[in-house]
Amino acid sequence: MNAYRAKPLNFPWPPLLYGAAILVALALGRIHPIGVVHSNGWAPWIAGSSFVILAVSLDIWAMKTLIDRKTTVMPHRGSAHLVTCGPFRLTRNPIYLGYTFLMVGVGLIMLNPWFFVTAIATTTIMTAFAVRCEERHLHSRFGFEFERYCRHTSRWL
Template sequence: MNAYRAKPLTYPWPPVLYVVAMLAAVALGRLVPISVAHSHGWLSWLAGAALILVAVSLDIWALKTLIERHTAVLPHRRSSHLVTCGPFRLTRNPIYLGYTIMMVGLGLITLNPWFFILASLAVALTTAFAIRKEELHLLSRFGFEFERYCRATSRWI
């Protein structure tokens, strides 16, 4: 049996990676602050809160879709079905996109630029170390059907 067919990851790294990135952004914001203009703090707070609401809604929608299709929710589990409906019509990684949007929202609320920097780093690391393995897993499990899905739907947005 193909190694990627069994399961994509040995540990659910992406959620851990994003939590570490958020904690690092908070720590760096205190240790190495980057000054930001505070002219309309309520506007950035409102935009950040709206983004966090979008991110949480996207994550819940994606989780609900995966559960309804009776397939793996955690990234280190074997997928039993290729899910291409719900938020997966818009992006192949709606949960990770939700995590990223949440970091941007937190950056706007706290006016901490480290959230933007570390969100970019989290996207790069998640793509390199998790998404590519997940895609190999899905390709080995679903073949042409997954290739067709990849051509029709972007990885992030």
């Protein structure tokens, strides 16, 4: 058993990173607000609410799929099974994608462009540090089966 097989991450960083990004966006919105001009007051709210609903639905669907397949939801625990069904057919990271959609939705509802900036930054950081570690873990654990899954399913969208 190699070092990547034990567990993908030492700590569940992804939820904390997204939580920190939300706090940074809120703080930047107060410290240095960016004026947003919009013609219809309801359009950003409706679009944002749609993103939030999509995000929550995607996260619940992904977590339910992982639980149904008897593998861990927590990103710092080793995966028992390679899950390729449910939302994992569409993206290799549906929970993180849901967190990103949540940030975009809240940014639209609050008319705070900092949410978009922090969402892009967090997605970049997540890919570099968490997602690649998780992928190495899955590759070492599932080998060719994971390679085939990667060829047919994109990392984000």
